[in-house]
């Protein structure tokens with residue numbers, strides 16, 4: 001089974017050290033992209049007359065690295081600008097941006113995650129055990145209104161836009177959806193786990209229902225727990241609501257997918273209420 005990344009016009013197929021860019025219609029090879037160990041982004045053989053395709057590819061590679069770059073944010077705009085102009089000045093600017101993002105991701109953040117895990121006494125092989133990638137905190141947030149507990153909630157700007165589009169569309173079909181929890185910081189996730197530890201729950205049990213700090217999709221600002229406004233939120237019977245039925249049919253049209261279906265390979269409990277926006281990427285399994 002080969003996992004490919006797919007944008008509106010392109011397919012990115014993994015190479016040993018990067019991604020091959022293909023035309024989605026006829027699968028012809030357009031070029032390649034790579035971010036190497038020094039966080040330098042290089043590209044090759046892409047048709048120079050296809051700047052939009054290059055941008056699409058850059059955003060996808062950025063997102064694949066869990067950088068979640070919003071094309072409309074200042075960072076996204078510089079990325080786009082630098083990427084589209086082939087001169088060496090821009091190339092350096094682009095590499096500076098990549099270096100900045102990747103360093104803050106690899107260094108400072110990973111250190112904070114490790115320190116938090118030690119404090120909570122989490123297993124050192126957590127990432128391998130649960131097969132979960134580390135998730136960076138969103139670089140930018142925008143408000144999506146209050147949740148069912150009247151707490152203000154936030155998502156990454158592009159995910160917030162997609163959530164608004166999706167919930168409006170559901171509303172037009174007569175289906176109500178309310179946020180329960182969207183963006184969570186590393187510290188907030190740590191406090192959720194800490195509370196369960198204090199209640200005397202076993203650490204393995206806790207980790208089946210709460211991701212370890214640093215590994216929650218909620219850090220990205222792209223995940224949202226959804227409630228139908230009936231009954232208790234975050235219960236398995238959410239799958240019997242009209243909201244769940246609507247999401248199952250339409251969420252992908254808005255870029256949202258359910259992260260933890262029944263019997264998922266991570267060994268995380270079934271969470272029918274937890275949906276995540278994956279910017280401009282649809283994972284396709286083409287076997």
Ligand SMILES: [Zn+2]
Pocket residue numbers: 218223224225273274275
């Ligand atoms: Zn969730």
